[in-house]
Amino acid sequence: MPSGGIDHAPYDLESIFLFQPDIKKLTLEKIFASGNGFHGLLTDELLFQLVAELEKEQRRALLQKCKGISYSPLPSLLVGRDSELYKELLAIPELKHFHLDPLCGDPNSPGWTTLAKVALAAGYTPKDLAFSVNSHGFSWTGHLSNYYEQWVQRFAQLSSQDDAELKEIAAEGLKWTTAARDFERAREKLQAVEGWD
DSSP: OOOSSOOSOOSSHHHHHHHOTHHHHHHHHHHHHTTOOBOOGGGHHHHHHHHTTOOHHHHHHHHHGGGGOSBOSHHHHHHTTOHHHHHHHHTOGGGGGGTTGGGOSOTTSTTHHHHHHHHHHTTOOHHHHHHHTTTTOOOOOSOHHHHHHHHHHHHHHHTTSSOHHHHHHHHHHHHHHHHHHHHHHHHHHHHHHHOOO
């Protein structure tokens, strides 16, 4: 039962954090103190809520504590779209397997191109960045060709940028998304004709 004048248990974490915001810091400290380097999918929303309102210096300090983590959305959540924090993430060799995580998602979303330029300056290739957008896996209902088509459209939109480096990322993205879409279209057509699962 929560203390501090709350006479009923809140229905969700958001309510707990609203009434007792200090719990966020304590929870993060316990997560790091546990030594557990794996944060599964069930903790994603919790971690998002824990870091959502942190100041930049707090995020910076926590980023340095992530060195023992093997799987977690935490480094990416701490960086967000902040290019300075992203440079710091890229400078931590122990977190190399997290370096491209902040670039997962639509390459046309606000701040993506800024982070992409930082990653290019750090030595990552346009091809690396083109594949990073889809690096967290996905859940999809319906034809997979439609899934890849939306990525084709996103990279086509990115290709309209005037910047040569962004055009190169877009070209690499169009290669893999177009190939994946066309492969799935052919498979779906065959399935429709032959009726196999």
